[in-house]
Amino acid sequence: MRHVRRRTVRRATRLAAVGGLLLGGVMVTQAAMASEPPATTTVPGGAAQSVASTGADLVKRLGTARTAGSWVDAEGRPVVAVTDEDSAAAVRAAGAEAKVVGHSLNELKSAAAALRSAPRVAGTAWVMDYKSNQVVVRGDSTVSASDWGRMTDVASGIGSFVRMERTEGTFTTRLNGAQPILSTGGRCSAGFNVTNGSNDFILTAGHCGPTGSSWFADNQGAQQVGETVNSTFPGSDFSLVQYAGGKAGAGADIVAIGDGNGVRITGVGDAAVGQRVFRSGSTTGLRDGEVTGLDATVNYPEGTVSGLIETNVCAESGDSGGPMFSEGVALGVTSGGSGDCTTGGTTFFQPVTKALAQLGVQLIVAAPSDAAGNGASPAPSEGAPQPSSSPTQAAVAPGSVTPGSTTPVTGGTGTVSLVARLTDPRNIGPGLLVIAGSLVALVATRYIRAEQDRKAYQRHYSATWG
Incomplete structure (x- = not known):
């Protein structure tokens, strides 16, 4: 009976050891696979809808002769400016707020075209302010009194809905994401990773x-x-x-926001006036603010740029090219502006959708399975960089909008091999402990069995020949 019990215990121990080996192998494999960078995919410009979609769709449907732009109010609701009560009723029926104004989007665009046709004055900029139903012309500190007077005369000839404003600082490009890139011309920030299907680019x-x-x-x-x-x-x-190695590598769908953290980009869209947005740059890191205008024109000293997004997010030299985003949706890359991150200022962004369309490339984004299941971005992890609390803090639904899903920045441009993941003790430690324990148990049972067989043979030999 004792022999039977011992044999049963040895058999159970061997089975447990073999099971432990299998379990440890599964744990090691899963840990290694979990450390593999998440899959990425690509989306063409405009494939992902942003917060602007409802208002923009209504403007498109009703036409620019009956509307005058759209924006997002402090509660995150879309508001559409319309020129008549019938259009207002259609907007309300669609679930948006309506504001009846005196000038259509066609009139605002005509005013902007008249300003562009006037003699160029460096240091000036204008934007269509949908909320006030005006075109706002700004002049920085470099604009002389005579040039400003000439611009004022042009504005007066257009109509009373063109508003003139002086601004402090100077409108400059921000030469000198998030990650810094350097050349003989200065320092900029990498924006978003894109691809044409064969090669990857910044x-x-x-x-x-x-x-x-x-x-x-x-x-x-x-x-x-x-x-x-x-x-x-x-x-x-x-x-x-274009990347020197041809590929962006691991973390191509992530933009850095500082302290080794980044935001996973899940789509691309168009900005909306009133939308809370976030910008990251190699000089000033993560900053936030509000979109204050669209289709802005800026007369930089180097030349005129049109079709920009105007914001009250601050930026400084070296932030140029860095990404602007909200809830993981790519919106723009930093162009230039005035002011700094001490006193605040105005910053302009090149819309991503327009750039993608003209360049014929697609944004590299996180695969759908990596995005939040309900479409909402998780809150940033503890210790992750938080948006600034500067005077440029946005007033749009405070605290309800995040940059996007926060994740560690992997860095580097090469992919991590399976061998490297399997040999990383941080990934496979628990599995290796299970395997080691199982091997010890298996060896011990084999040793005990061998000793018992040897002693049994010795007793039998002694009894036979003694």
């Missing part, structure tokens, strides 16, 4: 450097990032930097 500002510019990740020029292969500035402000 989408950044066009004023950062002309076609042929080489970019590096260090001041010594030892770590080459890539080379500018397509640049548009002035007119628009975007460029493509």
Whole structure:
């Protein structure tokens, strides 16, 4: 009976050890696979809908002769400016707020066209202010009294809905994402990763450097990032930097926001006036603010750029080309502006959708399975950089909008091999402990069995020949 019990215990121990080996192997494999960078996909410009969609769709449906733009109010509701009560009723029936105004979007666009046809004055900018139903013309500190007087005369000839404002500072490009890229011309910030299906690129500002510019990740020029292969500035402000290795590598769907953290990009869309947005740059990190205007024109010293997004997010030299986003949706890349992140200011962004369409590339975004299941972005993890609390803080639904899903920045441009993941003790430690314990148990049972067999044989031999 004792022999039977011992044999049963040994058999159960061996089975447990084999089971432990299998379990440990599964744990190691799962840990290694979990450390693999998440899959990415691509979306063409405009494939993902942003907060602007409801208002923009109504403006498109009703027409620019009956509407005058749209925006998002403090509660996050879409508001559409309309020129008559019938249009207002249609907007309300669609679930949006309506505001009856005196000038249509056609009139605002006509005013902007008249300003563009006037003699160019560096240091001026104008934007259609949908909320006030006006075109606002701003002049920085470099504009002389005579030039400002000439611009005022032009505005007066257009109509009373053109408003003139002086602003402090100067309208400049922000040469000098999030990650810094450097060339002989200065420092910029990487924007978003894009692809044409064969090669991957960085989408950044066009004023950062002309076609042929080489970019590096260090001041010594030892770590080459890539080379500018397509640049548009002035007119628009975007460029493509082709990766030296051809591929963006791990974390291509992430933009850095500081302290080793990043935001996962899940789509691309158009900005809306009143929308709370976030910008990241290599000089000032993560900052937030509000979209204050669309289709802005800025007369930089280097030339005129039109079709920009105007915001009250601050930026400084070196932030050029960095990404602007909200809830993980790519919206723009930093172009320029006035002020700084101490006193606040105005910053303009090149819309991503327009750049993608003109360049014929697609944004690299997180695969659908990596996005939040309900479409809402998780709150940033504990210790992650928070939006600024500067005077440029947005007033749009405070606290209800985030940059997007926060995740560690992987860094590097190469993918992590399976061998590297399998040999990383941080991934496979628990599984290895289970395997080691199972091996010890298996060896112990084999040793005990061998000793028992040896002693049984010795007793039998002694009894036979003794």
